[in-house]
Amino acid sequence: KAGVTQTPRYLIKTRGQQVTLSCSPISGHRSVSWYQQTPGQGLQFLFEYFSETQRNKGNFPGRFSGRQFSNSRSEMNVSTLELGDSALYLCASSYETGSEQYFGPGTRLTVT
Amino acid sequence: GQQLNQSPQSMFIQEGEDVSMNCTSSSIFNTWLWYKQDPGEGPVLLIALYKAGELTSNGRLTAQFGITRKDSFLNISASIPSDVGIYFCAGRSGGYQKVTFGIGTKLQVIP
Numbered sequence: 717k718a719g720v721t722q723t724p725r726y727l728i729k730t731r732g733q734q735v736t737l738s739c740s741p742i743s744g745h746r747s748v749s750w751y752q753q754t755p756g757q758g759l760q761f762l763f764e765y766f767s768e769t770q771r772n773k774g775n776f777p778g779r780f781s782g783r784q785f786s787n788s789r790s791e792m793n794v795s796t797l798e799l800g801d802s803a804l805y806l807c808a809s810s811y812e813t814g815s816e817q818y819f820g821p822g823t824r825l826t827v828t
Numbered sequence: 829g830q831q832l833n834q835s836p837q838s839m840f841i842q843e844g845e846d847v848s849m850n851c852t853s854s855s856i857f858n859t860w861l862w863y864k865q866d867p868g869e870g871p872v873l874l875i876a877l878y879k880a881g882e883l884t885s886n887g888r889l890t891a892q893f894g895i896t897r898k899d900s901f902l903n904i905s906a907s908i909p910s911d912v913g914i915y916f917c918a919g920r921s922g923g924y925q926k927v928t929f930g931i932g933t934k935l936q937v938i939p
Contacts, residue, residue: 720870749927759871759916759929772926806870813924814859819870 718743720809720820728826734795737823741788741809747771748790749817750782753804762805765790766813794825802827834917834930841907842938849915849933850901857919860893860900861927865914874915875902907937 721740729735741748749772750762761774765784782792788809794801804824808817834851841847851860859878863871875886877893877900884891890903900919904911917930 751929758931759918761926761928764926771924774926808870814920816873816876817927819872821868821870 720807720818722805722807722820722823724823725821726824726826728828729797730828731797731799733797734793735797735825736791736793737805737807737825739790739792739807739809739820741790741807742818745809745811745818746788747810747813747815748784748788749808749810750790750792751806751808752776753806753822754802759806762792764813771813797827799827801825832917832919832928832930834933836933837931838934838936840936840938843907843909845907847904847907847911847935848901849917850899851917851919851930852899853919853928854898855921856897857921857928858897859920860891861918861920862889862891862900862902863916863918863929865916865932867913871916904935907935909937909939911935912937 723738747766749764751759753759763782764772768784779795784790804822806822807820810817831854832851862875865871875891880897882893888905914932914934916932918927920927
């Protein structure tokens, strides 16, 4: 069974731009969660989607948004990028909320 | 919001030594999880704990769910070089609640 895939793996953007990251969950998994990982803050929860509905949301500004498609693939979007948005963005899929999460390799975003 | 305090934040140990790390929370969790992250990879689940007092092993790894539901520890026995990485604790309150992660313990093993 293929694991969680994230594209792109690396991205460099400039301040003010917007970015879209993609996550394909493990086949059969309907829950997708997004996390931001930085050296000083660890893993911070962004949001979780289940069957195309946002089920949970972390404490991030409205510039961070996401969505899930009918095939469970998910995207997250960050608008008006700031230097502080530089981070590793991790996606995790699970069969259901509360079941074991499997993480993708992440997308490394650098904002200059 | 919920906060997890994980310690130590980094460790240097000799190969063959045992390692212990722990997490404490300001609130109660119904599930405790321990993950390991290798460089360039996403975290991988090592052990999941679902009941207060539960003690669970996975090879050389042992983790316990604290009786108060506010803490958990992870022990690694007889460390080897491939144990190098960042270990995260995580907790979930229950139901549809999100997972809260600790800041991580960076483990370095000296051969």
